Every structure is written in structure tokens, then in C-alpha cells.
Amino acid sequence: MEVVVRILRFDPEKDGKPHWQEFRIEAEPNDRVLDLLHIIRDEHDGTLAFRRSCGHGICGSDAMVINGKNRLACKTLVKDLRQPITIEPLRGFRVIKDLVVDMEPFFAKYRRVMPYLINDEPPPEKERYQSPEERERFDDTTKCILCACCTTGCPVFWVNGEFLGPAAFVAAHRFVFDSRDRAAAERLQILAEYGGVFNCHVAFNCVDACPRGINVTKAILELRQAILSGAVQTEAELSRR
């Protein structure tokens, strides 16, 4: 079938500003948007630039705005989209070229929450023990692939450069709720400052956008509760009280 694709192009070496370009290509209903982009590169216009790697939703390289929503190009099928299919780069980051944006600020915010296990007690000879229940507490937030669909879809992020953003909060949650970590207090302090979890306006755009199905807002609200009450508890644990 013929598919019409409109892409927002920008080449800093020749364009003053972004402009739309339309392509008509032959594709199957089960094709991914990523497949369409490859067809365009291979057969129509080799100057089209985008990031991609694994092609099946794990690496997080190909996050972009497809028909107005943040999605992974490799997990979005043609048959689920209205035509013409519009494709634009993620919002809120400088566009380097076409669909490639500057991800440095995103990773800088990620690093701000100390996204690594901190436990200076001498480790045992074998594994530290962790019960399945303890493991379950932070399971959701271990799934993050740092694709930036959540952060670049967040209205607070769009207007407030200090806002750490949903992805950084997910990373923080993953460690705050991990029974083996010992730096919850320091992280919660960072998250309690301006630009942290209290700037979230609970818009739920992040939950809608996350290709891994992480309940981002729930994680943010659990972090807020931890800061306010001084006790780190999940929503399930809180409702059992």
C-alpha cells in the first residue's frame, strides 16, 4: 500500500529553519515507522538523519514525535497510524539534524540524582540477600531505557529548564526503593529542592508516553510521600496502613 509520510527536516548547514518534506512510499500495514524511515534513506533521500539501533524497543534510540505523540519508531506500526504520518524530533532539546536532538542535557539531569547503587558497607562474599517482595518494590522503575519519551512530553519540562524531569525521577525511585541502597536521604534531598518532584503538575503525559509501560507518575508520587513522611513506602504499602 502507498503510505504518505511528512517529516520535519532541518540541516543546520543549509537550512535557516525547519521545514516539512513529504514522501510517498510503498509499505506493508505491519511495517514499523522505523522501516519507513529506512526505506526513505535507502531509496529516496540519503540525507535523512535519525538515531536507531536495536529495532525492537529496547535500546531507546529512536524516540520521536509520531502523529503528535512521543513514541519509539520501532514499536509503532503503520496500521495503527492515521495518514499522512507526521514525524518530528523530540521537543525541548536542540535539534542537531532532522530527527536527531541533543541528548546531553537529558543525561546531565539523569546524573544529578546519583543514579547508581550507593552502599559502602563491605559486601558479603556472595550475593547480598534481597527477598522477592523487596525486589518487587522497585521492579517497575528498573525498566527505564532512557529514551526520553517521558521527559520531552512533559509540560513542566517544556517551560522550566530547572525541572529534572520524569526520567530522572524514575532513576531516583529505582534506587530509593532498592533495599540494598543506603543513600535514600541524599537523593530525596535533591528531589525535594526546586526543580524536583514537587514541580510535577501530575499531567500524566509521562505515563502515556512511556514505551515500557512504567507508571512514572506513581513513582513520582511515592517519592513525594517519602520526602513528606520520612518513610520510604510504595503505594501498596501505604494503602495497607
Next chain:
Amino acid sequence: MQTVRHRYDAVIVGAGGAGLMAALHLAQAGIPTAVLSKLYPTRSHTGTAQGGIGAALGNMEEDHWEWHAFDTIKGSDYLADQDAVEIMCREAIDCVYFLEHMGLPFDRTPEGKIMQRRFGGHTNNRTGEPVRRACHAADRTGHMILQTLYQQCIRYGVQFFNEFFLTDLLLTGDPLETGTRCCGVVALEMQTGILHIFHAKAVLFATGGFGRIFKVTSNAHTLTGDGCAVAWRRGIPLEDMEFYQFHPTGIYKLGVLLSEAARGEGAYLLNGLGERFMARYAPKLMELAPRDLVSRAMYLEIREGRGVNGKDYLHLDVRHLPKEVLEKKLPDITEFARIYLGVDPEREPVPVQPTAHYAMGGIPTNVDGQVVVDEKNTPLVGFYAAGECACVSVHGANRLGTNSLVDILVFGRRAALHMARFCRDADFAPLPENPEAQTMEHINRLLNNNDGRWRVGKIRRELQEVMMDKASVLRTGDELQECLDKVRDLKAQYAQVRLDDRHSAFNLDLIEALELGYLLDCAEALVASALNRTESRGAHYREDFPKRDDVHWLKHTLAYRKGDDIAFRYKPVAITKYPPQERKY
């Protein structure tokens, strides 16, 4: 073209599991290190590994690293170097604990220990039954490893150069001459088109495999054999390139992997008649037989007309597994089937076909990750390799599932420890004059080819098709020769490739063209090596030489580029405790 120079004691190319493991250890040792990666590190292919890390912790049942070693050696069809395998299986245990201490969120047993599951080829050596050896985190083990290692690298302040594309390896002379040292690399900064020269005492390649030479592959688009090809072009041999593993269960047509973990949890493989056909090929282990055996069985079933609906795929059936197992243990696999095939694995069997998955061969190294250049294992001072791009050899002619994650951790670490010792004692060797000359010439030729006739996409597609057709699971001498001729033909076409994009910023056209050159080199080395080896062993199966021939072929292939041709030398297999036997499951 602008150039920028850097100086670091150690330079690592590749930020997947092996690269990050090495970076972490070098950082902990206080060695000034730069990590170059053509992707942001968390995009690396290690992140897609699903099943688990094989390590004989013995948390669920009796297990020993010696059993793991034997399974690995038998799984390799007796081509693996047994001393290296013993080191790997022994150190695997400590590497798993190391990862857990770094925060890796393994699945847990009720007592709180790391959970382990069954996996193809891993057995209790006394009973021959499958043993629970694979330590896992749902079916996202690779994702967790990559995240954990990257997070720790952030903690230790590792210096990353992201979206830097490797274009050349710098040596002080001919790699086969004594006294030659590695002194750095050249890389293209993808965002700007600027060339960077990294002057180093020690260089580690951890650049991964080259599945993109095949049409149906589980590999990321970025797995184009960069490190292997760059080393090859500088006269360094590639070892055992003919051994390429096809994983039995890729999603039909897409090649996306459905982990062996499904079979580890009890999934069946069915042909068009609804039979569990593995009973005819591996009666004891059935679906948990090693991958080369299962993929071959699948090809034979399809060729004999027993594919589903007579077509070229078979079925992976998980309908009989408890719903909880699918949700908790195999969530990603379930999602892939639903999204890409519109198939609900709880109710229907999933169409699968063998998919190009893993390169057992690559840059030859010793057990400390030092690259060796001949059959005497002579190291090329200052040059190291680890992970899929290297060949130690621990996987021989066929790799067991879960052993790649072990390989990258154990040898990533060992290479780093050796590099650290080396960097402390050695001085910098001088860079050659105009180190960027070769790269600049190559890039300028690609950018300025106005009379070019062919697009990158066309040449790449033809390469992938001929390799899949004539050099994959079932091979014959005649077809391999036709394939080699075609690959060489495509190389000639490549010399006339035409790019659309002539600009500097993020020129994906240029990057793909450079990658295509690497793919062609790796493909040529693979096919020539396959043609040369007149026996069948592990994943290399020749219908014209169907038997394993230990008398003539119990040895490693070393392929060298000699002008337009390829020359072969051979390296003996290190045998410690396990004399080669017939391989039956």
C-alpha cells in the same frame, strides 16, 4: 577536515558490557581512560540480551564450575581453548557477585538468593539433565547489566566520547613484526564531522559482532563489525570467522530474538505437523539442545516440507506454561509476539525461524585480552580485544546461551587488569606521521564520488541476501564459492558507491557507507574461512563435508588479508582435561 588530538593511557572502543566492565576496572585502578562509542552507551546491544548469565552459583541445585566448563567445551564441539574456558567458568561466579554488589537487580528465590533457570546445553554432568545455572532478571538481563555498569561508570567518573565512530587503528609498524606497538585510534565525531586522534598506551576493542551481514538477524542495525574490520585492514588476523551462530527462535521475518529462556521455562518447538520434532535430533535435551543443533534441525524440517503451512517457519509454543510464568519470567518475549506479529502467545503458537545471532570468531586474543597475531599466540603489545569482537576462544564452534554475558564480564575485566598493569609500567609509543591520512583519504573518496553508481542500501541488501542464502546454516562448497564471488563483486561496486549527503553534521550516509565497508570485509573473511574448512563442526555445517574431522581440523583458523586475497594459518586448540568426543544430546 579538522582534527583534534587527545592523549589517554587507555582507550576503549565500544561501550557495551565488555567495554564498560573494562572501563569500570580501569577507572577503579586510577588509569586515565577514554571510552569511545558510536552510540550512547545504554543503546549498546548488550542491553537486548534476554536470558541470563551462566554461573555455577549452585543456588537452586547442585552445580560446579567444572560442569559449566565441560558443558561449554562440549557445546563448542571441542574447538574451544579449554584453559580459557576453565578460567571463564571459574571467574563467572565472582563476576556475578560483583554485579550484584554493584546493584544489579537479579530475580530472587524465596530465601533471597539470586535466582537461576535452565538453559540450552547447561547440564548436571552426573545425570545429564538440564541444570539451573542462568542468573537472570526477568527476560531483561542484558538491559540490567548495561544499566548497572553504565551507572557505576558515572559514579567513577569515566570519560565518555559518545557518538564517536572508529575509523582506524594506529600501530608503530607491521603487526607481525616484533617490537610493533599499538599507539592509538582515529575516530570521526559524528555530530560535527571532525576527526579525532587518540594517542594511547593501550587500546581495547569491544565493538561487538557483525550480524548485519545477514538478512535475518537479531542484531542491531549498528552491529557492523567495525573493530574486526579495522583490525583486519591493519594486517591483524581474524580467528574462526566461519563459525557464526544462528539462534533458533527469531520472530519470523523480523529476526528479533525470542529468548532461549522461553525454552528454559518449558516452551515447545513444533513443526507444521504439530510435532515436537527435536525428539528426532536430540532425544535427551529436546528443545534445550545447543543452538547450532536446534537451528540445523529447524532448517532441515523446513527443507523437507514440514514448515508451518509448508512455509519457511516453525512454531514456538508457550500455551501450556502458567500465565504467571509468561507475565513474570517472559514479559518482553510476550510483548514482542503481540506487537510485531499480532499473535497472543497465551493462545496461539508464535511463528519463528533461525536468526543470525552471534559471531564465535573475531580478533584473536589470549586469556588476558591481549590481541595475538599468530599461531604461537604472540601478543601485539598495547592492543586488546574483549567481548563478541574477540576470539579467546571460549565458544569454539558454537556458543551456549548465557555464555556471552559471562564472556564479556570475565574478559572485559581481565583485559582491564592487564591494561592497568601495562599502563603503569609503559611509556607512550610515538604516533606515526599523519595518523589521520588513511581515514581522510577514505572519507574524502566517499564524499566526493560524483560519478558513483550505487547506493549504500542496494549493495548492503544484496550482501545480506546472498549471505543468508549461501553462507548461513546449511552450506556447500559450490554455494560458498558463489557467495565469495558475489561478495567480491559487491566490494568492487562499493568502490563506486554514491552518497546523497555530503555535509558534516550527523552524516548518516557517510557512517552507513563506512559501516558497509566493514560488513563487506567481515563477510569476505567469513565466507573464505567457511570455504577453507572442509569439515562440519558446531555452527559450521557443510553438506559436502558433513562429518567432524578431528584428524585434520581440530585447530583454529587464522585468516589474514593478503592484498585482494586471503591466506590461512592455523592455531592449535588448547586441551587440558577433556579429550574430544562425539557430541550427542
